[in-house]
Amino acid sequence: xxxxxxxxxxxxxxxxxxxxxxxxxxxxxxxxxxxxxxxxxxxxxxxxxxxxxxxxxxxxxxxxxxxxxxxxxxxxxxxxxxxxxxxxxxxxxxxxxxxxxxxxxxxxxxxxxxxxxxxxxxxxxxxxxxx
Amino acid sequence: xxxxxxxxxxxxxxxxxxxxxxxxxxxxxxxxxxxxxxxxxxxxxxxxxxxxxxxxxxxxxxxxxxxxxxxxxxxxxxxxxxxxxxxxxxxxxxxxxxxxxxxxxxxxxxxxxxxxxxxxxxxxxxxxxxxxxxxxxxxxxxxxxxxxxxxxxxxxxxxxxxxxxxxxxxxxxxxxxxxxxxxxxxxxxxxxxxxxxxxxxxxxxxxxxxxxx
Numbered sequence: 586x587x588x589x590x591x592x593x594x595x596x597x598x599x600x601x602x603x604x605x606x607x608x609x610x611x612x613x614x615x616x617x618x619x620x621x622x623x624x625x626x627x628x629x630x631x632x633x634x635x636x637x638x639x640x641x642x643x644x645x646x647x648x649x650x651x652x653x654x655x656x657x658x659x660x661x662x663x664x665x666x667x668x669x670x671x672x673x674x675x676x677x678x679x680x681x682x683x684x685x686x687x688x689x690x691x692x693x694x695x696x697x698x699x700x701x702x703x704x705x706x707x708x709x710x711x712x713x714x715x716x
Numbered sequence: 717x718x719x720x721x722x723x724x725x726x727x728x729x730x731x732x733x734x735x736x737x738x739x740x741x742x743x744x745x746x747x748x749x750x751x752x753x754x755x756x757x758x759x760x761x762x763x764x765x766x767x768x769x770x771x772x773x774x775x776x777x778x779x780x781x782x783x784x785x786x787x788x789x790x791x792x793x794x795x796x797x798x799x800x801x802x803x804x805x806x807x808x809x810x811x812x813x814x815x816x817x818x819x820x821x822x823x824x825x826x827x828x829x830x831x832x833x834x835x836x837x838x839x840x841x842x843x844x845x846x847x848x849x850x851x852x853x854x855x856x857x858x859x860x861x862x863x864x865x866x867x868x869x870x871x872x873x874x875x876x877x878x879x880x881x882x883x884x885x886x887x888x889x890x891x892x893x894x895x896x897x898x899x900x901x902x903x904x905x906x907x908x909x910x911x912x913x914x915x916x917x918x919x920x921x922x923x924x925x926x927x928x929x
Binding site for chain 2: 586587588589592611612614616617618620621622623624625627628629631632634664667670671674679680684685688689691692693703704705706708709710711712713714715716
């Protein structure tokens with residue numbers, strides 16, 4: 586079972602430590618998708634899809650593309666992280682950019698938690714006081 | 717959020733909204749799992765390592781404010797979404813939050829009976845047990861017993877237990893009772909006492925001197 590201690594040597598090799606650890610200490614994430622993207626990249630590495638230096642290089646390259654684009658989009662570390670992961674998975678032939686686009690559209694078109702949109706304004710259960 | 721960009725249509729390389737990028741991550745995850753690169757369990761376990769880094773400290777901050785500022789507490793209970801927005805805490809559009817207050821007479825606990833709806837902008841990612849069928853069904857049928865047996869939380873018989881079902885339209889979270897003997901504590905010190913479990917309603921805040929980590 587993977588622990589923080591197992592991950593730390595990997596994480597120390599990544600560029601922009603200040604973006605990984607805004608408060609200087611442990612990693613921190615702003616949104617749920619960031620932590621999910623983080624976990625996907627580590628899981629793909631652990632399953633042998635790539636060596637960690639390959640991920641490191643892909644991330645550096647993604648950041649470089651962003652810089653060369655004139656920084657056209659706001660800086661977000663995990664945007665570049667996701668781009669790095671997608672590029673490695675594309676190179677490995679696991680997914681294609683078109684696949685990812687299509688699937689993303691499907692996800693966006695599927696109502697979140699389908700069938701569970703009604704607001705429940707009363708408690709679903711009450712266990713009354715007994716004394 | 718910057719609005720400097722005026723590009724008319726976000727493209728693959730353009731500005732993506734949080735919703736779009738969250739969908740993209742979800743899509744990629746689904747494909748990697750289907751294609752045998754990884755399992756859901758692996759991804760969950762890795763995400764769990766850092767689950768506390770994205771989350772309940774925000775709810776803890778809001779709770780500590782409510783404990784120290786009665787007017788804020790009133791606004792929080794009347795309209796949690798906009799009270800949280802006052803503190804810069806927000807979520808996705810259309811996801812209203814309701815805060816239910818614990819008192820001596822009523823203890824509240826939250827669940828999503830169908831899936832795993834959860835007030836994540838405030839509480840971070842749901843713990844795995846929250847998503848399990850065992851919790852989702854039993855907390856509704858036997859709340860008092862489950863709180864005692866599974867979470868070690870003894871709710872006095874004189875206290876009513878209310879279970880609130882979150883949906884994608886309306887997400888609940890619990891305002892726990894301020895621990896005794898905390899007079900004179902600063903808001904920051906109080907926030908240290910608030911645990912994730914106390915915001916779900918399956919635990920109590922820590923007592924002074926037993927701060928988390």
